[in-house]
Amino acid sequence: xxxxxxxxxxxxxxxxYPAVNDVSLDIADGEFMILVGPSGCGKSTLLRMIVGLExxxxxxxxxxxxxxxxxxxxxxxxxxxxxNYALYPxxxxxxxxxxxxxxxxxxxxxxxxxxxxxxxxxxxKEHLERKxxxxxxxxxxxxAMGRAIxxxxxxxxxxxxxxxxxxxxxxxxxxxxxRLQRRLGITTVYVTHDQTEAMTLGDRVCVLRKGKxxxxxxxxxxxxxx
Ligand code: ADP
Ligand code: ADP
Numbered sequence: 273x274x275x276x277x278x279x280x281x282x283x284x285x286x287x288x289y290p291a292v293n294d295v296s297l298d299i300a301d302g303e304f305m306i307l308v309g310p311s312g313c314g315k316s317t318l319l320r321m322i323v324g325l326e327x328x329x330x331x332x333x334x335x336x337x338x339x340x341x342x343x344x345x346x347x348x349x350x351x352x353x354x355x356n357y358a359l360y361p362x363x364x365x366x367x368x369x370x371x372x373x374x375x376x377x378x379x380x381x382x383x384x385x386x387x388x389x390x391x392x393x394x395x396x397k398e399h400l401e402r403k404x405x406x407x408x409x410x411x412x413x414x415x416a417m418g419r420a421i422x423x424x425x426x427x428x429x430x431x432x433x434x435x436x437x438x439x440x441x442x443x444x445x446x447x448x449x450x451r452l453q454r455r456l457g458i459t460t461v462y463v464t465h466d467q468t469e470a471m472t473l474g475d476r477v478c479v480l481r482k483g484k485x486x487x488x489x490x491x492x493x494x495x496x497x498x
């Protein structure tokens with residue numbers, strides 16, 4: 273678990289207006305931070321700079337007290353859950369969840385232990401031998417989260433993870449994510465367009481506009497003000 277501190281973060285693509293323009297934000301250890309704002313305001317770019325998939329033009333990204341600007345994604349020990357799940361169709365649920373552990377050459381018995389633990393929390397134990405094509409949308413989302421959990425990452429990053437699901441599943445997954453995050457107490461940054469998600473999941477909500485922070489507030493302050 274780790275705090276995430278952003279200090280005067282700038283991202284400049286080409287020579288246009290900066291996509292992220294001098295963002296400073298402290299996310300506490302174990303905090304659930306929501307990022308909202310209109311399309312194109314820089315949410316995904318910010319998330320990708322945290323995880324290391326995008327270079328930072330200037331500023332400092334500090335995770336768990338350590339400056340990570342020059343670290344590759346794998347060295348940051350974070351887990352990102354994408355909207356499109358990114359599961360491997362030819363692998364079973366077990367192997368999909370185990371994948372990051374296979375990459376890091378974790379011993380078999382340890383892989384088995386951690387996958388069982390994650391699939392227990394996510395109620396996926398009965399589906400471990402199935403392939404993604406035979407799962408529901410919600411189950412696939414849980415597999416993607418299982419993969420994030422087994423890494424024992426310092427933080428979770430979500431980029432609109434529920435936007436492809438129908439309303440019922442979205443509600444279920446919202447509850448699931450909330451329960452899981454509380455149980456694990458893991459620092460989370462979550463991009464969404466959905467006000468209900470922001471309200472129910474977030475400790476705080478950061479509103480971005482044209483690459484700048486417009487407001488940081490609790491969901492209550494933000495959505496229930498007169
Ligand atoms: P959001 O996630 O809030 O919709 P993005 O972070 O995707 O916003 O985009 C922020 C701005 O940066 C937009 O103006 C977008 O067009 C621009 N942008 C994003 N990715 C790239 C890229 N790879 N190259 C050039 N411009 C980009
Ligand atoms: P390369 O394999 O070209 O060196 P990187 O080091 O940039 O690529 O990224 C590959 C590693 O980073 C993988 O082991 C993967 O686990 C991790 N990684 C890549 N993207 C993400 C992401 N979105 N979230 C978490 N980890 C990631």
